[in-house]
Amino acid sequence: MNIGMSxxxxxxxxxxxxxxxxxxxxxxxxxxxxxxxADITIFNPKTIDGKASVANPNQYSEGIDFVILNGEVVYENKKLMGQRGKPIRYQG
Structure with a gap:
């Protein structure tokens, strides 16, 4: 994937x-x-591909192996494993 920046x-x-x-x-x-x-997403840059669209927003991206929220694995191999994170609210 080439998007013009590193x-x-x-x-x-x-x-x-x-x-x-x-x-x-x-x-x-x-x-x-x-x-x-410790919020971390582990992905393969060679296979990353977003699948979500305006018409179909609830799609998992390809190439994402793990998502870790505050040190807990919550997504692994296309499966939700734990609690979802909390909303982040901007107060400015």
Whole structure:
């Protein structure tokens, strides 16, 4: 997949940048730093493919192996394994 920027730049735009923009609501997220919540998505960049659309939004993406929320595996091999996360509310 070529979208005109490096994988590192893309990851920054979907992790640390939103956490900084949502000050207060996401202070405990956005980076793997001591004391922050460990929210991690493990994926294969060669096979990642979003399947959701406006008409059919509840589709799992291809290429996502695991989702870990606050250290707990909640998604593995196309199956939800645990509780869903909590909504993040911006108060700004």
């Amino acid at each position: 994988l590192e730049k893309v990851l920054s735009k979907v992790t640390t940048l939103p956490a900084r923009l949502m000050r207060g609501a996401m202070d405990e997220r956005g980076s793997l730093t001591d004391g922050k919540m």
